[in-house]
Amino acid sequence: MRKAFISPTKYVQGEDEILNLGYFVKTFGTSALLIAHPDDVKRVKDKLEATINKFGITLVESGFHGECSRQEVARLQELAKENNCDCTIGLGGGKAIDTAKCVAAGDSLIIIPTIAATDAPTSHSAVLYTPDGAFDDYAYFKQSPSVVLIDTTVIAQAPTRFLVSGMGDALSTYFEARATANSYSNVNAGLPCGVREGLCGPAKGTNAALALATHCYQTLLEDGVKAKVASDCNLVTPALENIIEANILLSGLGFESAGLAGAHAIHDGLTILEGAHHYFHGEKVAFGTIAQLVLENAPTEEIEEVLDFCLAVGLPVCLSDIGVDSITQEELMEVARKSCIPEESVHSMPFPVTPEAVAAAIITADKLGSDYKKGVIQ
Template sequence: MNGPAGDGGAVRLGASRRPGSRARRKGREMRAWCSVGHYLQGVDVIGRVGQYASMFGKNHLFLVDSFVCQMLGEGLYGAYPSLDGCTYRTLTFEGEISRKSISRLGNEAGGEFDVIVAVGGGKVIDVAKMVAAQSGAALVVCPTIAATDAPTSAMSILYSDEGEMNEIVLHVKNPDLVLVDSKVIAGAPTRFISAGIGDALSTYYEGESNWKTGHANYVWCQGEQAVGTVAGRAIARACMETLERDGRAAVKACEQSTVTPALENVIEANILMSGIGFENVGCSLAHGLGNAMTVLPDGEKSMHGERVGFSTLSLMIAEDYPSEEVERVARFCRDCGVPTTFSELSLAPSDDDLRKVAQAAMQAESWGASPVRLCGAEVVDILKATDALGRRIAQE
């Protein structure tokens, strides 16, 4: 399972790999844990990114998307005049994160840097992880949205040039520092925090799937496999409890671009708790289904966390959670702006479309983490049942 030369010893999991070969909990398996090296969150911290990055080296390469350049401007580099001996330069990244784009960016980057600073959303963060792994540079991540748990993880999701997910790469180590500016997060469109809630919502339920089956987690173990830790499971539960307590208030705060304690808590849940939870316990049906939706022509019109949030309800239906709990979570999703219907995902799927999603999902590595075994027709029915539940609740 060791990755190819140039990936820094990473492990590659094909996005369409069949389940069944991963570790199962029997009582004596190796347990494994990983987490980000340092995590700092607060108002206006992004202006001090140079100061924090200088803890890891003097020559800094910023990887940003063009929108971030326009939004933050020179304020991103304000600390550098006072930093003795520190240099920086900036490359912009746009488009899909594919093997081709990673190679191009690596060539543009050259080798004159010892710290990579990723500023932006999930794709620029994932490509920065790849370049850091290949170069051996330290990695500082500054997310400008809280739409996924990508910032803290040691994982990159790769796509084809056409936008279809086709590869998962597990890196040897997590980012050295994740720096989250709460004011920047609050100023982003509310849709991003809602999508992050959808992604983080899956952490507890998918973690429980893995805990029941003893499926391997996503911690790099030099090609070996390991199961989740009690600590990882506890953080996954705390993530869910934080969302339920503060999610609605956090969305309201974001609508006003206001930083409140509730928003701070949900930012931490979306990025830190969800990131630690999914890596250390694992993913299952929600990510299998959510990622599989990208096989549809309109699948990429919705965000990752929106698809995963919808698919968490599908997981709960598939694994026979009490109907009262499923409806409670569905209402929570609706209150927080997480899609609960196909139309809210910009989809109008035919039965044939749903069969394609089911087929792709059942090939996912994470599919084997679930304690239930489903045929394609059952998966189609579960997706339809999720949509029907969402439409019914929307009419109440």
């Protein structure tokens, strides 16, 4: 059996860690292309200036346009070439990070997330969009980022909703990994660039990745509420540090090397509902996790444990919590069919899944969550 595990070369997390950015740039050379939204640069300007002066590096401003499109990637690659940049830095949220991944194309890449809203920073994949923001394609690279640098002080200053959304994304990690392991399905870690050219075959997940996914869930239950309170106070505490690590590192390694399953597929289906458009990825994944547990007929105690956690930290447990106050049968089946297209991760569940089964799970999860909020289920 072929197995695969992928991870960043180095992960560093600590207070004011951006002050050490220059050290990592110097491992590649003396200059870096900085891909970041101007607002994110402004948030950490003093730290960037301090690390530039301390280590004698040059950061080339990119004028990032805010969308990870093929055109923007080509423009930034040319800018990096013109300025003889030795490495690429992606600083900020998902679009800046994905753009940096595409510009670097798997080489000499430093990722600095300013929020802990998803597990994307550690991955070797990115999502491309058209210039007007429509989905274009997925991109995979030969390796994960060279350095993932986490400044916990910066993340503590971000709105708490981002952290909670990250917990929603991380919440699915164990349950999807468990399903993938039970079905012996393939994982993203076996998909380097070149897979489309047949350079590499598929791979299963490793025991190490499943252990990380399990620890991710245990960390959420232990420290999630405490971390939310710390974030509300804009303070770095041990609990907040643990949840940042769970959201970014444990969940990131877990989803790529242990697998995705029903929760993310159902999330993808829910994106077609207009009411859900204003909700974050992790918020929709949290509801998708509940729906996956219903789909696999998980023990009542396990479902209630997840519901308790979601309510305690403020994650959605029913459709109205993600802006869907009503849904027609036609809309429901459209969501379910999108969740079940051949390339979706729902087929990593350890049993055959149909759109009808997904639709039933969504409605049942909605009713369970709604009733649980009202205290109907004890």
